[in-house]
Amino acid sequence: MxxxxxxxxxxxxxxxxxxxxxxxxxxxxxxxxxxxxxxxxxxxxxxxxxxxxxxxxxxxxxxxxxxxxxxxxxxxxxxxxxxxxxxxxxxxxxxxxxxxxxxxxxxxxxxxxxxxxxxxxxxxxxxxxxxVDFEQFEPVPTEIAKETLGWDDGRHHVLFPYDPDRAEKDHPRAVRVIDAVNERLDTPVSLEVVHGVAHDRVPTYMNAADALILTSTHEGSPNAVKEALACNTPVVSVDVGDVASLIDGAARSAVCADDEELTTALTATLQSSEAVHGRAAVEPLxxxxxxxxxxxxxxxxxxxxxx
The missing domain is CATH 3.40.50.2000 (Glycogen Phosphorylase B;)
Incomplete structure (x- = not known):
C-alpha cells in the first residue's frame, strides 16, 4: 500500500x-x-x-x-x-x-x-x-542517569518536558507546585525544564528525573507521559487527555484536580521508594x-x- x-x-x-x-x-x-x-x-x-x-x-x-x-x-x-x-x-x-x-x-x-x-x-x-519506542525509552538506574547529566544527587529533580513559553503547558503552575513541595520536604526539589534537546537524549532525562509533572490545560495523549512511564519514572499530572488511563497500574503516579492535590501527590511520590511498574502500564502502546x-x-x- x-x-x-x-x-x-x-x-x-x-x-x-x-x-x-x-x-x-x-x-x-x-x-x-x-x-x-x-x-x-x-x-x-x-x-x-x-x-x-x-x-x-x-x-x-x-x-x-x-x-x-x-x-x-x-x-x-x-x-x-x-x-x-x-x-x-x-x-x-x-x-x-x-x-x-x-x-x-x-x-x-x-x-x-x-x-x-x-x-x-x-x-x-x-x-x-x-x-512509545520501547527500545529507545527503557529504564536506566536513576543515579547513573543523574551522573550522566551532572545533576546533583542530593536533590529531587522533577521534569517539565515542554517549552515553558507554550501557554497551554502552564509552566507557572508547575513552578507554584514545586515551590509548595519545597516547603514540605527537607530535601530540596528542582524543576528541570527540558526543551529543545535531541530526542535521543530525552530518555536520559526521563531516567534521571525522580518524577515528571504535567500541568497542561489540555492534552490529547501526551507522549512525554508515556515515555516517562516506559522508563519507570512516576508521573503526577492534572486530569487531561488520557493520562488517567495511562497511569492506571503505575505506582507513585497520580491524576489531580488542583494545586493542593498536585502538591500532596508529588510530595508523596518523592518520599516513596516503591517500584513504579510504569513500563508494564504502557505495554499495549x-x-x-x-x-x-x-x-x-x-x-x-x-x-x-x-x-
Whole structure:
C-alpha cells in the first residue's frame, strides 16, 4: 500500500510512526508544511503546501493521511483518494478546532489520541494513541542517569518536558507546585525544564528525573507521559487527555484536580521508594501494535470508497 503522509511538522513520534508503518508494508511519502517554526508560519506557507500536495500527484497513492487538523484541507482537496485524518489534541482544543471538526466530517476515517478527544469531537472515530519506542525509552538506574547529566544527587529533580513559553503547558503552575513541595520536604526539589534537546537524549532525562509533572490545560495523549512511564519514572499530572488511563497500574503516579492535590501527590511520590511498574502500564502502546491498528484503518478507508 502506498500512502501520502501530510504533516505540519515532523516530530520524533511521527517519524517513529512512519518507520513502524513501513515495517508493516506501508510505503510512505511524507510532505511537511514549509516555513520552519510552526508558530511563526504565515498563511502563505499553507498556500504553498496546498500547491506542493497537489503537485505530489496524490491520486497515484492508495490513500492520503492528514496528520494534524491543519493539513486536512490539503488532503481533502483531491477527491479521488480516501483520506484518513489524525487529530493530535490541540487541533480540536485550540483556535482552529472549527477547521478540524469540519474536515473530520469529510474524511473517510478519523483517528484521535484519546477517548476524551473522541467525546469532544462528537463523531465516530478510532482511538489510537501515539506509541512509545520501547527500545529507545527503557529504564536506566536513576543515579547513573543523574551522573550522566551532572545533576546533583542530593536533590529531587522533577521534569517539565515542554517549552515553558507554550501557554497551554502552564509552566507557572508547575513552578507554584514545586515551590509548595519545597516547603514540605527537607530535601530540596528542582524543576528541570527540558526543551529543545535531541530526542535521543530525552530518555536520559526521563531516567534521571525522580518524577515528571504535567500541568497542561489540555492534552490529547501526551507522549512525554508515556515515555516517562516506559522508563519507570512516576508521573503526577492534572486530569487531561488520557493520562488517567495511562497511569492506571503505575505506582507513585497520580491524576489531580488542583494545586493542593498536585502538591500532596508529588510530595508523596518523592518520599516513596516503591517500584513504579510504569513500563508494564504502557505495554499495549508499542510501535508495532499502533502500526497494525493504523493499517487496519487504512484498509477500512479504502474499502469504504470501493463499496
Amino acid at each position: 502506498d500512502v501520502l503522509q501530510l504533516v505540519t511538522t515532523r516530530r520524533p513520534f511521527f517519524d517513529k510512526q512512519v518507520e513502524a508503518l513501513e515495517r508493516h508494508g506501508i510505503n510512505c511519502t511524507v510532505l511537511e508544511v514549509p516555513g520552519g517554526d510552526e508558530a511563526a508560519r504565515s498563511p502563505m506557507a499553507y498556500l504553498r503546501f496546498y500547491t506542493e500536495s497537489l503537485s505530489a500527484s496524490p491520486w497515484q497513492y492508495d490513500l492520503v493521511h492528514a496528520n494534524y487538523g491543519l493539513t486536512a484541507p490539503m488532503a481533502l482537496a483531491q477527491p479521488t483518494r480516501p483520506v484518513v485524518l489524525s487529530l493530535w489534541g490541540s487541533d480540536i482544543f485550540d483556535q482552529y478546532d472549527w477547521l478540524s471538526r469540519q474536515c473530520a466530517t469529510l474524511a473517510d476515517e478519523v483517528v484521535v489520541m484519546s477517548t476524551a478527544m473522541a467525546g469532544a469531537l462528537g463523531k465516530a472515530c478510532h482511538v489510537i494513541p501515539h506509541a 508499542r510501535l508495532d501494535r499502533m502500526a497494525e491498528r493504523l493499517t487496519a484503518v487504512y484498509r477500512s478507508a479504502i474499502d469504504r470508497r470501493c463499496a
